[in-house]
Amino acid sequence: MTSGLIFGLTGIAVFAIGLFGALVMVEPLRRVLALKLCSVGAGFLLVVGAWREPPEAPDPVPHALVITGIVVMISATAVALALIRRLHMLERDTDD
Amino acid sequence: MVEPLLLFDALLGLAIVALAVAVLTVHDRFAMIVLFIVFGLMSALAWVRLSAPDVALAEAAIGTGLTGALLLTTLHHIRAAPAAPVPVPGGVVVANLGLCALIFGGLAFAFLLTPLQAPGLAPAVAQNMAASGVGHPVTAVLLNFRAYDTLMEVVVLLAAIVAVWMVERGTVQAPAPVLGEIYRGFSRLALPAIVVIGSYLLWVGAQAPGGAFQGGAVLAAVGLLLLLGRLYRPQPAHRPFARAGFVLGTAVFAGVALLVAGGGRLPFEYPAAHAKTLILLIEGMVTISIAVTLAALFHGREPEAVPVSEKSE
Amino acid sequence: MLLDLLALALIAVGAFFFVAGTIGLLRFPDTLCRLHALTKADGLGLGLTCLGVALLAGTAGEVVRIVLIWFFVATSSAVCGHLIARHVRRAANAGGR
Secondary structure (H helix, E strand, O other): OOHHHHHHHHHHHHHHHHHHHHHHOOOHHHHHHHHHHHHHHHHHHHHHHHOOOOOOOOOHHHHHHHHHHHHHHHHHHHHHHHHHHHHHHHHHHHHO | OOOHHHHHHHHHHHHHHHHHHHHHHOOOHHHHHHHHHHHHHHHHHHHHHOOOHHHHHHHHHHHHHHHHHHHHHHHHHHOOOOOOOOOOOHHHHHHHHHHHHHHHHHHHHHHHHOOOOOOOOHHHHHHHHHHHOOOOHHHHHHHHHOHHHHHHHHHHHHHHHHHHHHHOOOOOOOOOOOOHHHHHHHHHHHHHHHHHHHHHHHHHOOOOOOOHHHHHHHHHHHHHHHHHOOOOOOOHHHHHHHHHHHHHHHHHHHHHHHHHHOOOOOOOOOOHHHHHHHHHHHHHHHHHHHHHHHHHHHHOOOOOOOOHHHHOO | OHHHHHHHHHHHHHHHHHHHHHHHHHHOOOHHHHHHHHHHHHHHHHHHHHHHHHHHOOOHHHHHHHHHHHHHHHHHHHHHHHHHHHHHHHHHHHHHO
């Protein structure tokens, strides 16, 4: 039993939960959050892959990949949220 | 004998999974976003336990803090209509639940069979650290060994702000609430400190956890405080400056790559004597771009002539 | 050794106050009562924890950073508490009319 094992399984569980949410949820905002959960779960696996038992230093390459992934994810989230705001406005205008 | 820190890890892992479930099941949308922010901070804590402080900083600042601000401002704009959800048929839910359980099982099986703590690329990075120009391996990978990835990442950020400005063109959004005197006093106190902390994170990234992305995210908080406190109001006349800010990082990054490429060298093969200077130049400009872009993503639509609804405060 | 024990005691008491504040958050009936529990208990817990960690810090620079963290977390949580309370009062006023 190591920290790597525990958090690796955590990451896979979070990924599966996020995937389920993205498939089943109806509300757009919640679906975006579900996809965010997926991305965090994937980040967990990469960080676990980089991890070494403490006195040894971790592998920096996956760390850099996860940082890149986090920035890409906020870009995607921002565009998705802009689409949600626009969609909401169009729906509201049609209702009037 | 169970090691106490492993017990802590197990509890933290369970809390993270429980928070992920809670994010998707809680009814109230505001509570959903707050739970997501707690989830992100707990994940950052887990990554600190996995000795990845750079990633934890980026997740806490960008993946949780700024994403949370984006989600909350979106909720503010769409709160008017709690759309009546069309219920998903029970069969679909069960089928998807089974599918996801299968995926979890398969991934967990593969993960348990994977040899962890394999050598990976760490020795290759350690060998070339002396030639990279910086003392921190993650910064060396981001800005030197795999600089193409980072350049593309900055381009993605640029594409995001272009897309957001296009999508929201001509929309009128609900004005943000006025936050009052105490908040303004606080932001006046916090602003200089945030600027110092952001610059410090950028500078220390050459030697220790930190760097352009974490520093840029902290500096973007300056923009958020200014926008929320009405200390700065975007005007149509400011658009050229904003555009220059968005492009600055990409332009300097690509420019340095092209300039270095002459004389038989590849792009990003910095001359060893100037590696640190060039990396700091790129990082500094990229930090400014990231800060401006993230603050603009928070603001949403491009500044236009002030709509009537905002004039009458 | 004595310093370690003192730090441990301070952090433990700090954690106790955090737990107390969290229980208040979960058990109290309305938003203002919850804020009351949270801001007071967490403020004390934060101070004690920072003091304990500062005792364990190796260099003067680390102590300065911990003091700065304490100052900014304490100020921002006070301002957050104020903003939430203000919002609650306004919402109540708007509902009463």
